[in-house]
Amino acid sequence: MNQGIGVMGLYVRDQDEALQFYVGKLGFQVHTDVRNGDYRWLTVHHPEQPSLQLGLFKPQAPVLDDATAQTVREIVAKGAMPPLVLNVNDCRGTYERLRAQGVEFTQPPEERYGNVDANFRDPSGNGWKMIESRRPA
Structure with missing residues (x-):
């Protein structure tokens, strides 16, 4: 029986550094x-989406x-x-909070296609x- 995706893998250079970023900065x-x-x-998982885990994996043997x-x-x-895409309620507010915590942004919040994204x-x-997303559900 097919029940959906449980873990999405993401390659990281240092798992402790990634853990600090994803837990300490992104929550x-x-x-x-x-x-x-x-x-x-x-x-790790987002607190509002515990059924989907993000695997923070080092590219190494045995894989x-x-x-x-x-x-x-x-x-x-x-x-x-x-x-990857992170849905937020307030892009500008989240941008300011994360930037203050040292998150490296490559694009500030911009309005386009009915949304605000960064x-x-x-x-x-x-x-x-x-x-x-500013589009009606």
Whole structure:
């Protein structure tokens, strides 16, 4: 039976740094943090969406060989991965709060297509689009 997506993986260069960013700055909560040797399964979730976990994974063995892991780290650092989308009630207010906490924005809030959106990056280079929808549901 198909019940939906449980974990979406995101490659990060340093899991402790990513944990500090996602929990300390964005307000996510830790769901799972377990180790098996050098491998760490680390997931967080948004407090209003606990059924969808965001996996903060290092590109490393046993999933990737060394050369592929290095390539993935370079691609992520360049911001070349597709952006994730964070829905917010107040884009401008959230922008000011996150910016004051040191979040790196690549685009301030702008109105377009009936929404207000802004872009930011996590410490590894992963892009996020933060959207306040103003369209009627």
